[in-house]
Structure formats: C-alpha cells, structure tokens
Amino acid sequence: MKRFCENLNVSPAILGEHLKFRSGRETQNRFLKAALTERVSTYDVENPKKHGLPTDYILNLYDKWGHGKFGTILTGNVLVDPTNLESAGNAIIFKEGDGEERRSLFSQWAKNIKQDGALAVVQLSHGGRQTPVTVEQNPWSASDVQLAGERRFTPFGKPVPLTVEQIKTEVIDRFVFAAKFAYETGFDGVELHAAHGYLLAQFTSPTTNKRTDQYGGSIANRQRIILEIYDAIREVIPASTGFLVGIKTNSVEFQEQGTTVDDAKEMCQVYEEKGFDFVELSGGTYEKLAFHHLRDSTRSREAFFLEFAEKIRPVFKNTVVYLTGGFRTVKAMVEAIENGATQGIGLGRPITAEPDLPKKILEGSVASSIKNALDENDFGITNLVSNTQMQQMGRTTFQQAEQKPTYGISDFSDEATVQRYNEALKDYVVYMKTLAGENKPIHGVLVFEGVQQA
Numbered sequence: 003m004k005r006f007c008e009n010l011n012v013s014p015a016i017l018g019e020h021l022k023f024r025s026g027r028e029t030q031n032r033f034l035k036a037a038l039t040e041r042v043s044t045y046d047v048e049n050p051k052k053h054g055l056p057t058d059y060i061l062n063l064y065d066k067w068g069h070g071k072f073g074t075i076l077t078g079n080v081l082v083d084p085t086n087l088e089s090a091g092n093a094i095i096f097k098e099g100d101g102e103e104r105r106s107l108f109s110q111w112a113k114n115i116k117q118d119g120a121l122a123v124v125q126l127s128h129g130g131r132q133t134p135v136t137v138e139q140n141p142w143s144a145s146d147v148q149l150a151g152e153r154r155f156t157p158f159g160k161p162v163p164l165t166v167e168q169i170k171t172e173v174i175d176r177f178v179f180a181a182k183f184a185y186e187t188g189f190d191g192v193e194l195h196a197a198h199g200y201l202l203a204q205f206t207s208p209t210t211n212k213r214t215d216q217y218g219g220s221i222a223n224r225q226r227i228i229l230e231i232y233d234a235i236r237e238v239i240p241a242s243t244g245f246l247v248g249i250k251t252n253s254v255e256f257q258e259q260g261t262t263v264d265d266a267k268e269m270c271q272v273y274e275e276k277g278f279d280f281v282e283l284s285g286g287t288y289e290k291l292a293f294h295h296l297r298d299s300t301r302s303r304e305a306f307f308l309e310f311a312e313k314i315r316p317v318f319k320n321t322v323v324y325l326t327g328g329f330r331t332v333k334a335m336v337e338a339i340e341n342g343a344t345q346g347i348g349l350g351r352p353i354t355a356e357p358d359l360p361k362k363i364l365e366g367s368v369a370s371s372i373k374n375a376l377d378e379n380d381f382g383i384t385n386l387v388s389n390t391q392m393q394q395m396g397r398t399t400f401q402q403a404e405q406k407p408t409y410g411i412s413d414f415s416d417e418a419t420v421q422r423y424n425e426a427l428k429d430y431v432v433y434m435k436t437l438a439g440e441n442k443p444i445h446g447v448l449v450f451e452g453v454q455q456a
C-alpha cells in the first residue's frame with residue numbers, strides 16, 4: 003500500500019482539537035467527512051414514492067465511517083425533490099414519500115454515523131439544471147440556461163425558471179420539510195448544498211441566474227433564496243435546539259461569468275451575520291470542474307481552494323469554516339489550520355480507500371492518505387473508483403468485516419488492481435452508453451471485486 007508521504011514530520015495534535023458551533027454542539031476533532039454521493043438508494047420507476055430509500059449498502063457504509071473517528075460526518079447529497087436528482091439512486095427526503103419505512107431507515111443511518119462520537123449532518127440538495135435528462139427532461143432552475151455537454155453519456159434538459167410562488171412551494175418548503183425530517187430522525191444538522199452548480203448555486207452564480215426580479219441581479223438578490231431557506235428552517239427548528247445549519251458554497255467558479263472570490267467573500271460575510279453554524283468552502287461546477295489543481299500556486303499546498311479560502315476566511319468570526327478538496331498529507335492539513343486558512347479539514351476521495359483515516363492520523367500511525375496509481379487530476383476516474391470503494395464497504399457491516407473499516411476495499415495504489423479496474427470499466431462504459439441510448443437513468447455504480455455481500 004503506497005502513501006503520499008511516509009514520514010510523520012509534524013504533530014497531528016491540532017487536528018484533534020474540538021470545534022464549537024454557535025448553536026451549541028461541539029465536534030470531537032477537526033475532521034469532516036465530505037459529502038460523497040452514494041447512488042445506491044432505491045430508484046423505483048413503478049412507484050416513485052419508493053424512490054430514494056437508503057439501502058443496506060448505505061447503512062453498512064456509514065457503519066464503517068462511524069468507526070473512523072470523524073468530528074462530523076456528512077451524508078452524500080440527499081435530494082429534497084423526487085424528480086430533480088443529481089443521479090438515480092440518490093437518497094431523497096420528500097413529503098410525498100414520507101412514512102414509517104423512510105423514517106426508520108434515516109434514523110438508523112444517523113445512529114450508524116454517531117457510533118464513535120461524530121456529529122451526523124445531512125447534506126440537502128436539489129439538482130436543478132444538473133439533473134440528468136433521463137431522470138427529468140425539464141428540471142427547475144433560476145433561469146432557462148441549459149447545461150451543455152454530457153455526464154455519464156447523458157445530456158441535460160432545458161430548465162424551467164421557477165416563478166416566485168414556485169420558489170416558495172418547490173424549493174424553500176421542500177428544504178424545510180427535509181430539514182425537519184432530518185431533525186426528527188436524529189441527525190445533528192443539515193448542510194445546504196450551494197456549491198458545484200446545483201440549484202442553489204444556479205441562483206448565486208451569474209452564469210445561470212439571469213432573473214430580473216428580487217432573486218436575480220445583485221449579489222444580495224442572488225443569495226436571497228438561501229437566506230429565506232435558512233430563516234424558514236430556523237422558524238421550525240430554532241438555533242436554541244442546537245440543530246446545526248451549515249452551507250457548502252463555492253469559493254470560486256472558473257466558468258464564464260462564474261462566481262468570483264470577491265462575490266464569495268461577500269456572500270460568506272452574510273452567512274456569518276445570518277447565523278450559519280458552518281460554511282464548507284469548495285469550488286467548481288459541472289461546466290468547469292475544479293477538483294484538481296487549476297493553478298500551480300496551490301499544488302505544493304495541496305488544497306485546491308486554499309488561496310481563495312485565505313481571502314475569505316477573515317469574514318468568519320462565529321461561523322466555523324471547513325475547507326474541502328485536495329488534502330492528502332497531515333503536514334498540509336496542519337499548515338492550513340496554523341496559517342489560518344481554515345478551522346476544519348474536509349476529506350472526500352481519501353476516505354473511500356480508508357474510512358478510518360482520521361483515526362489513524364490522530365493516533366499518529368500514518369502521515370498521509372493512500373496514493374492511488376491513478377491520475378489524480380482525472381476526476382472522472384477517481385470519482386468512479388471512490389463510488390466503487392463505497393459500494394465495496396457497503397457489502398458488509400462493521401461486525402461482519404471483523405471490525406476492520408478497510409475490509410474488502412480494493413487497493414488502488416496497486417498497479418495490477420488499476421489495470422483490472424480499467425478492464426472492468428470498458429464493460430461499464432458500454433453498459434452506461436446502452437442505458438443512456440435507451441433514455442434510461444444510470445442507477446448504481448461500477449461493482450468490482452472485493453468480498454461477497456454478507
């Protein structure tokens with residue numbers, strides 16, 4: 003097993019410090035399990051009310067992360083609208099599908115997350131124009147700016163601009179319903195997904211928001227929908243409950259007319275004043291992905307959005323800030339905190355290879371994450387591999403895995419494994435193309451080796 007760095011030449015102690023949120027809860031350390039879409043919840047074309055039920059794969063997966071010593075664990079994006087999905091197989095919370103079964107599955111999900119002390123936070127999202135056309139031909143958006151190109155060989159439909167009334171009924175009310183559901187099923191909070199080009203980012207970004215009413219134009223107008231969601235959630239779940247409301251937002255977008263770092267800073271200032279418990283800084287959209295180094299200046303410091311975080315950070319006084327994207331070595335994590343760019347460290351792809359990476363780092367037994375024999379700059383392949391590893395984790399419970407969180411996960415630092423995966427990928431590409439050609443959604447992930455399902 004190869005790592006980015008073998009020698010621990012810096013103390014990890016600072017990573018074990020608690021973070022205190024303004025509405026009261028406290029984390030056991032600075033690590034955040036970033037949202038990673040699972041794509042293995044139910045997708046039932048015959049009975050849409052059964053869409054988005056978490057499966058055993060999800061429960062088992064978080065049984066592993068729930069033993070990894072994270073401070074906070076985010077779910078993958080959980081959708082608030084049953085038709086505007088990021089992908090078939092997303093978990094969904096929606097009033098039309100409410101019931102005992104969904105509630106008991108989400109309660110179990112929260113329990114699995116919290117087993118070794120992590121806070122459990124649901125990431126709430128709405129696909130908007132980034133919904134695959136095979137799931138919804140005419141998704142909602144801020145304006146009718148269609149997303150060009152394809153993802154998983156599937157294009158995107160022409161979006162329908164939401165009316166002011168629909169912003170309330172189709173977006174705000176749905177976010178509030180989902181937040182209340184998360185609260186009632188035992189989660190510690192929600193994170194609004196306003197990054198990566200999904201619906202809330204479609205409102206904040208000038209690329210996709212061409213409105214001339216109170217939801218378009220100035221930064222304040224573009225941000226309005228988010229603040230209205232926040233207020234509406236707090237009306238039913240006040241901060242005095244301790245329930246967290248955070249947000250994932252872009253520190254920058256690189257596509258034409260995208261959100262600039264100055265825009266992002268202005269918006270973050272407002273999140274601070276509004277009372278958000280935390281802000282997780284990220285960047286990029288489907289139009290211009292940014293999960294790799296787009297600038298040489300950040301390469302040696304690992305985190306993709308570090309220089310943007312450094313510019314934004316001074317606005318945060320009571321709101322906790324997390325930075326996600328690119329962290330691989332303990333040294334870079336510690337430096338980012340010591341230099342004041344961030345308080346918390348978000349981890350995505352490294353923790354699908356090693357769900358207990360925070361535990362190992364805090365114990366001082368590793369100096370970095372595993373270094374896969376993959377092109378780290380290729381989000382396409384690293385994303386597929388992460389989903390595959392999550393599916394492998396989901397085949398067994400923690401107990402069935404002999405209490406080893408890494409049990410049954412393929413080691414992609416091994417060249418031979420990568421070669422076999424590339425072979426399997428050829429068949430998977432044919433499968434995806436066939437489904438897309440038949441106008442059918444792609445549900446699930448590339449299933450590869452590992453152990454048999456228990």
Ligand SMILES: Cc1cc2nc3c(=O)[nH]c(=O)nc-3n(C[C@H](O)[C@H](O)[C@H](O)COP(=O)(O)O)c2cc1C
Nearest residue numbers: 036037038039078079327328349350351385388389
């Ligand atoms: C398989 C996979 C699924 C992802 N799903 C989500 C998601 O549901 N919500 C989200 O905000 N970001 C999602 N991301 C982005 C990650 O949260 C994270 O921001 C990104 O991977 C960069 O962090 P990393 O370099 O540590 O992987 C996903 C990334 C991967 C690889």
